[in-house]
Amino acid sequence: MRTKLATYLLAIATLSSLTVGATACRRGASKTVKLAFVTNNTSAFWNIAAAGVHKYEQEAKVQVDIKLPPNGTLDEQNQILQNLSSQGYDAIAVSSIAPSDQTAQLDDIAGRTHLLTFDSDAAKSKRLLYIGTNNYAAGKVLGGEIVKLLPKGGKIAVFVGTFAADNAAQREKGIEDAIAGHGIEIVDKREDNTDRARARSNVEDIVNARRDLSMVVGLYNYNGSAIAAALEGLGKKGSVLAAVFDEDEGTLDGIAQGAIQVTVVQKPFMFGYLASKWMHDLATKGDAAKAALPPERIIDTGVEVINRDNLKEFRDRLTQMRKSG
Secondary structure, three states: OOOOHHHHHHHHHOOHHHHHHHHHHHOOOOOOOOEEEEOOOOOOHHHHHHHHHHHHHHHHOOOEEEEOOOOOOHHHHHHHHHHHHHOOOOEEEEOOOOHHHHHHHHHHHHOOOEEEEEOOOOOOOOOOEEEEOOHHHHHHHHHHHHHHHOOOOEEEEEEEOOOOOHHHHHHHHHHHHHHOOOOEEEEEEEEOOOOHHHHHHHHHHHHHHOOOEEEEEEOOHHHHHHHHHHHHHHOOEOOEEEEEEOOOHHHHHHHHHOOOOEEEEOOHHHHHHHHHHHHHHHHHHOHHHHHOOOOOOEEEOOOEEEOOOOHHHHHHHHHHHHHHO
């Protein structure tokens, strides 16, 4: 089900000749190719993905417009998508906020342009390709780390922007399956709808209310920073453990300072780079590029576990990725 990323990168390499036509567009031989990369919020997480977009722009001499819903709402993202499709964009990649609620609109857009998803898939839509994390598998990885941190079991609370998003739902399911049978119980779950202040207050409320709480778990990028700040402020650093996702700077600082024990990071640089490349290829060579799509229409970019032991090396790599874009 999950083909190695290296296999897909090799397949992508065979499409390198397809960029010639688009370069000609930039020289005036044809119309300029219009490509767009649409996130699901304005989190700093997307800065790394943007570096991947810019890296591809530099290599292929194309432009990819990055669009971020200012408040991370479904209505904002839908309006952005509608505007782009009506403006004749040749390809659009989107991290879907609420896939089940957006299927009809995404199908409409897919009928007018080449549609890809990244980070949060809309598997039931007519999108051509999903690029990003297998979020269920990522949830199982974090769940495995939770089991290691709570060998005697315990009570945990889970925090996220919205459970309606495919990535959040799949991560939660992976965690639940990984902790099953280990005496670990999810006693509360809270949404913050990407409100950063609420993300922190949710943690404070539950930690204060549940004296028996062993751990807090964050599913979205900014949840790690909110958790670290809340635990520091409450004087609970180390007594209430934390396991989160992604590489928000506050999360990495939290690991360095002992407020967070582990984070499972994705590869957002590859989201941006590969989404840009596939959009470009599909927009310039159409059927030839479609024929080269992976059979399952999924590119799993993988995850890795970051803790205090490998934090410095990971931060050094992050710096290099940002510079490359």
